Amino acid sequence: MLYELLCGPMRPVYFSTIILVILLLMLVMTFRLFVNRRKKAYFSLSLSILVVMAQHILIISAGTDAPGTGNWTGYATILLKAVSFIFLNLGIYQMYNSSRTRQHVLTWSAVVIAVLLSLMYFLVDGFEGNPGQVVLLQNLGIELYMFLMLFLCHQWISPWVGQWNRYQLSLSFYFIYQLIHLADVFITGSAYPALAAAGSTFLVLYYMTLFLIVFERVVELLQAVYTKSITDALTGLYNRLYFMNRLKQYLSHEVPVTVIFTDIDNFKKLNDTQGHDKGDEALKKVALILRECVEEIGVAGRLGGEEMVVLVTDPEVHPGELAELIRKRIEAEAGVTVSVGYSKAKKGISPDALVKQADEAMYQAKTTGKNKVCKYMKQKQLNAGGHAG
CATH class of the missing domain: 3.30.70.270 (Reverse transcriptase/Diguanylate cyclase domain)
Incomplete structure (x- = not known):
């Protein structure tokens, strides 16, 4: 029964449902932060979480995380995979830093590149070959682009995140997921359900780690607010x-x-x-x-x-x-x-x-x-x- 759930045809629905629950908890925390503190960063992070949720809702509705050819649901799924990753990691950065024009330019440049690469989904639709080869070509640009995004997040975002070790761990989980996903789709042809289940497990670990980062940040902010309300700013003694x-x-x-x-x-x-x-x-x-x-x-x-x-x-x-x-x-x-x-x-x-x-x-x-x-x-x-x- 467990094997069927994890490795059967409903695997994408099962894992995406778990991820949606994690994302919903993150959304509640970040939205409450925005309501209480009115900082643009928390509003941006809430929106980015909604984008990720939209991706996994599409996966649940389609019943698969490997969309077929020639349909808009499949195109939206692969595009949201890249866009949600970009915005979610920008949101993590904004929890600790105020974003400036440079960060916005880089973010939207990355989104534009993702959109252009995702257009391969339609450009190769008429490619002469078997359906499996067409799917591989449709997704190849975005899948390779994700490795570039991981590298850029490691170089540009991780040094500025207060929970550096935990954020690095999240990127490692996503990197392993991406490797397994590529091996499953491009090498084995999705012939081994257990391999796909392993990849999905690391994706869940990625979101769980991000949840812990957001939760820890919320605790830090609440502690800071409480400490400020009961202590004297100059001496640190209780007021x-x-x-x-x-x-x-x-x-x-x-x-x-x-x-x-x-x-x-x-x-x-x-x-x-x-x-x-x-x-x-x-x-x-x-x-x-x-x-x-x-x-x-x-x-x-x-x-x-x-x-x-x-x-x-x-x-x-x-x-x-x-x-x-x-x-x-x-x-x-x-x-x-x-x-x-x-x-x-x-x-x-x-x-x-x-x-x-x-x-x-x-x-x-x-x-x-x-x-x-x-x-x-x-x-x-x-x-x-x-x-x-």
């Missing part, structure tokens, strides 16, 4: 909205968290005397230290300006010791100093209140000498002789 949402989440589950609030000392003076580039460099260095210090025990964010915060989620970590470690590393490695304050969450406290407490502790450090760590203490405790540290 205020994301940090506060995370803090709210932990507090709602009564997790014993601590907020550490840092503020770079004399930051305005640094910007005024040495320039904003120097200030930005200091922000990046401080942010990197914060990320490294809390990589496995919490998250770090930037509230704005030179104010950066740490949410300590590991109850085993002593916040005062961590705050002092942060202060020492910044002083030694960032070329600036910071005033640091921290506050432990109490039951029922709101996210804004906890951050405000840490901010008040930082302000106490700032107004009592700078470059130091202070723990939040209620005003009545301070009045009673309590101390910070």
